[in-house]
Amino acid sequence: MSLIARLTSSLGDKAVVTDPDVLDSHRNDHASFCTAGVPLVLVRPSSTAEVQEVLRACSEYGVPVVTQGARTGLSGAANALDGCLLLSTSRLDRILEVSVEDQVAVVQPGVVNSALSAAVLEKGLFYPPDPSSWEMSTIGGNIATNAGGLCCVKYGVTGDFVRALEVVLASGEVIRTGRRSVKGVAGYDVTRLIVGSEGTLGVVTEATLALRPAPEAALTAAATFLSIEDGIAAAAAVMASGLRPSLLEFLDGLTARAIQDYRDMGLPADVGSLLIAQSDRGPRAAADVAEIARICTAFGAVEVAEASDAEESRLLLEARRLVNPALELRGVTLVDDIAVPRSKLVALLNGVGEIGAKYDVQIYCPGHVGDGNMHPTVVFDRDDPAAESRALEAFGAVMQLGLSLGGTITGEHGIGKLKRQWLAQELGPIELSLQRQLKSVFDPAGLLNPDKLFL
Amino acid sequence: MSLIARLTSSLGDKAVVTDPDVLDSHRNDHASFCTAGVPLVLVRPSSTAEVQEVLRACSEYGVPVVTQGARTGLSGAANALDGCLLLSTSRLDRILEVSVEDQVAVVQPGVVNSALSAAVLEKGLFYPPDPSSWEMSTIGGNIATNAGGLCCVKYGVTGDFVRALEVVLASGEVIRTGRRSVKGVAGYDVTRLIVGSEGTLGVVTEATLALRPAPEAALTAAATFLSIEDGIAAAAAVMASGLRPSLLEFLDGLTARAIQDYRDMGLPADVGSLLIAQSDRGPRAAADVAEIARICTAFGAVEVAEASDAEESRLLLEARRLVNPALELRGVTLVDDIAVPRSKLVALLNGVGEIGAKYDVQIYCPGHVGDGNMHPTVVFDRDDPAAESRALEAFGAVMQLGLSLGGTITGEHGIGKLKRQWLAQELGPIELSLQRQLKSVFDPAGLLNPDKLFL
Known part of the structure; x- marks a missing residue:
């Protein structure tokens, strides 16, 4: 039996999509300049047990798995690779609980950030992480990228609000990491290891999220x-x-x-x-x-x-x-996402200006200044083929600059496919090797989003 | 050459202690009811390079390493095992930098929490984590246990303030995890994996800690x-x-x-x-x-x-x-550290009362109620041998109760030697196996605090 036949048999027709047009529309997230392969199939499980079945089947057939939320990511982490199974969380979209007393929400990964925000606000509560994509992006995607946003300067990023996770491993086994209580130090913090792992360690099927009392008027x-x-x-x-x-x-x-x-x-x-x-x-x-x-x-x-x-x-x-519409009107945009210590921001901005001049491209610099997280955005003329390669060189030079200032190549967008070559530089060879080994513990056969994070 | 001769030769006389009285005084931390072995030697390196040399030598000689700060821990995580090398961070006690602009401190692990608090307060800044041991315990120990404290109900625990770490691995290699900037999502969060790992994954030799503006009068x-x-x-x-x-x-x-x-x-x-x-x-x-x-x-x-x-x-x-002196006057104290969702606190307290009655021991229940982190303290007569075993049974029953209420066996003290048998139960067999494999990635020969966390 083929993988598709097996999954159709176990999950039902509606969960298994092979229509080439649908597959084609699901190949990419919102990242620019990232290639994407041709997926074999799109599967939409509706329960943890179905996710387990998908991963067991993919392990048996040796088919790589790319988990997708709303595909609003900006680094290509949700892009297909040739012959992969796209695991969509779109049907895992239930808010299972909102507890006023414990100030937590328990949700499936496909819940849209804004839907959660609205549901908890009804009970006088607040889920702070607010990536710009919050009206479309899912909690699962937010967890996969450890998404930030505007208000994290006061409240922190997604990871600061994740108490516990249910995760299906590549083997199809399930673990429940963390706990519902505020504090807990039993064993290694696997929850924080999953957060930001961009679908390379497991598939999150449930998350227990910390909430706060609703903020007052702003x-x-x-x-x-x-x-x-x-x-x-x-x-x-x-x-x-x-x-x-x-x-x-x-x-x-x-x-x-x-x-x-x-x-x-x-x-x-x-x-x-x-x-x-x-x-x-x-x-x-x-x-x-x-x-x-x-x-x-x-x-x-x-x-x-x-x-x-x-x-x-x-x-x-x-x-x-208006930053995005205003810049998109000026040409093709290539949005970077570096973060530096605040004391280095002037050096960063001046350096970005010099890089723009050197490569003859415009680089705009909006950003979350309270966190030192800037989005230098290279803009170039879409009709000038030479400009594209200059823009990409400038993009790389900006990341080098960020690293040289004691910063990071990504504050909130992640590595995905876009920044794999720079990750090796940020981590250094010893930690890079260690991180690859950590992935192997979770995913020994290398089936979970295998072309992401590491080159 | 023996290990001791090699380390004396490379680190100098003063760094290598073999006096049996000194060794004996360094066998235990503050945990009750935990056994401790007889160490081979106590070594006090004064630089990252010296820590590397210690770990390289221990790897070559196959000698286990127990890293010790001020030994104020309450779970036996710093206890010696027979034939081990005790690696003391007492000479790694420098505050390397306090930056007002970046609101960070860079410190060595042997810096005492209160010394850091005083140093940053001079610059109008605040390092919130305040375990009760803060006047004695070290930042390295606080990181190893992900220590909490009184004010974490507002500010969070130690891990929430750790931006970056320099860590010496069992091999003697060094990695620098995390970053100085507020945000950063490049690769897996190895920093948070090291935090709370109780000396089983590596030796922290430098930490970059987030600070906040000093609080106002309370x-x-x-x-x-x-x-x-x-x-x-x-x-x-x-x-x-x-x-x-x-x-x-x-x-x-x-x-x-x-x-x-x-x-x-x-x-x-x-x-x-x-x-x-x-x-x-x-x-x-x-x-x-x-x-x-x-x-x-x-x-x-x-x-x-x-x-x-x-x-x-x-x-x-x-x-x-006055809780501790008042209870210690009443007998031997066995302090537990469970955390539950706040909605379960009444059930927890009532259940603890029933456990006390069942095992005929007094169980006192102070705690950090805002975080649901309670310290049920079993007190028994030191002259009644039968009471000790009843107390230990009651101690176990309290942890079972905490788990049954959706909580954790430890909110801030850690597993150490004291709670290894219950960790397996909290994590379940699949995550336990995964966590053991994570340790093996960092420490393939199992030399770092090998008798801690896992049974």
Whole structure:
């Protein structure tokens, strides 16, 4: 019996998709410049037992498995390889429990982030991790990439909210890592090893997530500066102040001007950088925002706007939201995701400017400045074939720069296929070898997303 | 050449201790009821290179290595085994850097927690993890056990503050895991795997730790209740309120009465439970404490005391600090460390009472109620040999109860030698086997703390 026949027999017709058009539409995630193979089949299990059956069958047939959530990832980690089985979590989409008393949610991996957020908010609770893709991306994908987002400057990243996981191993066996309690130190932290492992160690079939009480109303401030240095210095001062903003975003002048060209936001032509901050502490937010405004002014802000209500806050955040459409209008975008210690941000931004000049490409630099996590975005003309290779060289040079400043090649997007060659450099040969051996413990035959992470 | 001669030759006389009295005094940590072997030698390296030399030599000679900090652990993880080398981190005690801009400290493992806290406070910064042993225990030991403490209810545990580690593997090779930046998702999270691994995966020689701005002045409230149920319900309401107390401690009536017998704290004879809470938000602490007091009253507190200054706060915390001396006066203490979801705390406390009655021992129940992490403490008469075996049975029964309530056998003390038989039960056979294989990746010959964690 073929693998497809076996799975059709055990999971039913509806769970097994071989339509070439559907398969073709599932080959890629949102990453640019990553190749993808032609999958053999797309399977949509609806229970842990069915995931076990899929993995047992794939182990027997030696067929590689690529697990896919909403395919909103930016590094190609969910891309197909030739002859693989695509394991979609789309039918594992139930919120199993929201506990007010324990402040946890128990969910299947296919639950969309925004659906979880809405469900817990109904009970006065809050699931903070908010990657930009939150209206589409799934909790399983968020766990696979240890996704960040805007509010992690205050609340932390996905991994900080994962208490326990049910994971199906390549063998089809199931483990339940972690625990529902807040604390726990029994044995090695396998939960944190699975988080961010990009589908290479197992398939998450259930997650117990920590929640917090719902935040109060938020208010926003935005400040423009004449230089990059002033904006970065103001951001550092905000972080040193103990205010703990719930969002702290930076746009360099180049990005701010691209947004102003796209839509009139009243940004001056000589803007050097723009800082957007938020406090979500309800009645205390106005005082927080006033203090942030005071700090920005002290560090040379030429204009500071403080929102006094939700609508004004939304307008001030608009500039941040327009980054992607504004840049995409200018050409093909290649979004990087490096993170450096905050003290190196000016060096990073200046270095990125030099790299742009050297390779004759535009590099825009928005980012989560409170975490030192920037998204230098190389933009080039889609009709200029030579520009593409210059852009890719610049992309690599930016990662080298990040590493040379004590940072990382990826703050929140992951390695996937896009950055495998640089991972070896970040880890060094000894840790790289160790990490490969860790994968072998979970997946001795190398069937789980085998062309990702490692070259 | 013998191992001792080789290490004396390469590290010098002072680093290699064979005096039997010194060795004898270093056989144990603070755990009760754990056996310890007779070590071959105690070695005190003073650099990463020297740690590498020690591990290379031990690998060549096949001598097991037990790494020791201040030996304040409570599970026997630092206990010697026969013929082992004790690797003391006492000379690796330098604070290498405190960066205000990046809010990080870089330290060697032998730095005492309180020394780090004092050093960073001088720069207006704060290292939150505060195990009760903080005035003696080392950062290396805190990392090895993923230590918790009083203030982790607000700030998190040790692992939440570890950004990067330098680790010497059993082979003598060095890896540098993690990164100095706030975020980073390049490869598997080996840093979190090392945290809490109790010296079984490698020897940490340097740690980059996240810091926070120094907290503001703290104020304390204490409330007495007639029953366990009322105190637990009030604690749950405080946690649900969004106040985020910087400390939330619980004492059951039995413990409260033992303290009152030890020193007059004005606790009534019919006290059912006692709750102590703190807010460290300076000018806002008084309002927080008033709100906590209001919640406690609403949940049936018979008396609520609100401190109005630091001295009154200290007095209210005194009861918590007197737990150990008060209980030790009553007999031999066997301290457990289970954590359960908060919704199971009443079931846990009632079950512990039943276990005490069944085995005819007293079990006191203080704990970090905000995290659901309780320290049921079995106390028995040191002159009654039959009591010891009943106490050990009760100790096991409490862990079984914790597991049956969806909790863990250890919230912050670790497995060490004390709880190896229960670890297998918590993890189950598949994850246990996987965890053993993870150890083998780091330590193929099984030389690093080989008699710990796993039976």
